[in-house]
Amino acid sequence: MSRRALSDDPHRTRYHFQPPANWMNDPNGLLQWRGDYHMFYQYNPNGAFHGTIHWGHAVSRDLVHWSDLPIALAPTPGGPDGDGCYSGCGVDADGVPTLVYTGIRPEVQCLATSDDLVTWKKHWASPVIGRPPAGLDILGFRDPFVWREDGRWYAVVGSGIRDVGGTILLYASPDLVSWVYLGRICTGRPEETGTMWECPNFFPLGDKHVLLISPIPLRKVLCLVGTYSARRFTPESISVLDDGGCYYAPQTLLDDSGRRLIWGWLQENRSDEAQRAAGWSGVMSLPAVLSMLPGGKVGIAPAPEVEALRADGWHARDLELSPGRGNPLSTLGGGSLEIAFDVMSQAAVALDLLRSPEGEEMTRILFNTGSGQITVDREHSSLSEEVARDARSVALDLEPGEPLRVRVFVDGSVVEVYANGRVSLTSRVYPTRPDSRQIALTALRGTAQVRDLAVWSMRSIWEG
Numbered sequence: 001m002s003r004r005a006l007s008d009d010p011h012r013t014r015y016h017f018q019p020p021a022n023w024m025n026d027p028n029g030l031l032q033w034r035g036d037y038h039m040f041y042q043y044n045p046n047g048a049f050h051g052t053i054h055w056g057h058a059v060s061r062d063l064v065h066w067s068d069l070p071i072a073l074a075p076t077p078g079g080p081d082g083d084g085c086y087s088g089c090g091v092d093a094d095g096v097p098t099l100v101y102t103g104i105r106p107e108v109q110c111l112a113t114s115d116d117l118v119t120w121k122k123h124w125a126s127p128v129i130g131r132p133p134a135g136l137d138i139l140g141f142r143d144p145f146v147w148r149e150d151g152r153w154y155a156v157v158g159s160g161i162r163d164v165g166g167t168i169l170l171y172a173s174p175d176l177v178s179w180v181y182l183g184r185i186c187t188g189r190p191e192e193t194g195t196m197w198e199c200p201n202f203f204p205l206g207d208k209h210v211l212l213i214s215p216i217p218l219r220k221v222l223c224l225v226g227t228y229s230a231r232r233f234t235p236e237s238i239s240v241l242d243d244g245g246c247y248y249a250p251q252t253l254l255d256d257s258g259r260r261l262i263w264g265w266l267q268e269n270r271s272d273e274a275q276r277a278a279g280w281s282g283v284m285s286l287p288a289v290l291s292m293l294p295g296g297k298v299g300i301a302p303a304p305e306v307e308a309l310r311a312d313g314w315h316a317r318d319l320e321l322s323p324g325r326g327n328p329l330s331t332l333g334g335g336s337l338e339i340a341f342d343v344m345s346q347a348a349v350a351l352d353l354l355r356s357p358e359g360e361e362m363t364r365i366l367f368n369t370g371s372g373q374i375t376v377d378r379e380h381s382s383l384s385e386e387v388a389r390d391a392r393s394v395a396l397d398l399e400p401g402e403p404l405r406v407r408v409f410v411d412g413s414v415v416e417v418y419a420n421g422r423v424s425l426t427s428r429v430y431p432t433r434p435d436s437r438q439i440a441l442t443a444l445r446g447t448a449q450v451r452d453l454a455v456w457s458m459r460s461i462w463e464g
């Protein structure tokens with residue numbers, strides 16, 4: 001399918017991955033194979049709504065420019081995935097690219113392999129895990145995440161136990177085909193972490209283990225950091241990963257250079273009708289890198305490869321902003337930008353994006369260097385009635401004297417904010433006016449010392 005058909009839609013993205021049309025949700029099957037990054041994704045070829053779930057597929061040499069490949073997995077009528085190929089992961093099984101995923105109704109775990117990474121064959125033994133563990137009254141059994149350890153395969157499967165809470169089931173296998181259930185590595189309390197945990201990712205990072213879950217009904221991503229020993233994961237801290245209102249069901253990839261990369265599904269924040277009318281739904285976040293910070297918190301920052309997308313740039317080294325004293329960005333604007341700056345002093349600074357000349361529409365990002373609070377204010381982001389306009393915030397504990405180091409990415413209907421290599425906040429906004437393209441940086445309170453202010457227009461990831 002051509003990407004040209006929807007290219008006039010200003011809410012589509014230029015440098016965030018999305019399929020040519022139709023519905024997309026979770027990233028799946030992330031693999032690096034002979035250098036190339038393969039990304040699969042939950043995809044409905046029949047429209048911009050969740051249903052008839054296939055796996056879409058794309059490949060990238062450099063992590064940022066992508067080429068579409070044919071659909072990798074389609075439901076096999078009468079097969080274990082006849083009602084949908086739900087989420088899962090990709091592994092290198094001794095030289096054989098292999099996808100491990102969930103078939104639905106009932107939920108079972110399936111395998112598919114490939115010789116060329118383009119055409120995928122369902123494994124004759126699927127489902128390889130045909131039922132949940134006996135004796136558990138389970139709410140959901142899906143989204144296998146697989147790794148190899150000491151010559152053995154391990155899988156965690158997302159689940160929940162009725163009246164108990166969300167849980168993670170652990171399995172082991174010598175060959176990805178025959179699996180034994182080893183028990184639950186971690187179980188939460190429903191009032192704290194929901195009733196069912198979707199899309200687990202479980203991996204070592206620094207000297208800790210991290211469990212990422214997407215819990216129902218919370219619809220946000222929780223990041224649990226703790227220790228893993230004797231097949232039990234003991235969380236020591238829990239936080240929300242990207243609370244911008246759209247980030248969900250992320251998947252990670254340990255790439256050849258040893259980085260833990262992550263992509264999240266950026267859900268639409270507008271009505272189902274608006275999505276169907278647009279003919280598409282769902283965007284992938286930028287590729288980001290996770291790190292273990294001192295103190296056992298997980299940090300997130302854009303992958304350095306994203307900088308290759310910067311085109312024309314505008315720079316200012318040192319600026320002092322005070323309330324009512326102009327906008328240094330008044331000659332700039334656009335719908336595909338990166339904006340970066342450091343704020344040195346205690347102040348409240350506003351970055352307005354996608355702003356119409358009289359301000360009828362604008363998305364305001366507030367940076368409070370005193371409290372470390374960053375807020376995306378969407379109240380005036382759109383004149384449409386069909387979109388979310390709640391404010392989304394994240395707080396950053398700044399060390400004394402530490403500047404707030406900000407990178408903001410605007411791309412059609414996506415606004416992604418990163419700060420200090422520690423936090424991200426991604427939101428969806430839908431300006432309606434063609435002239436909602438201005439940007440402004442102003443001080444609301446205090447005098448702000450702004451350093452290394454830069455604005456780049458960003459190249460398309462489909463040109464390369």
Ligand code: DQQ
Nearest residue numbers: 042086087142198199249
């Ligand atoms: N999406 C998939 C499921 C997963 C959910 C279905 C999370 O496998 O649990 O499209 O968005």
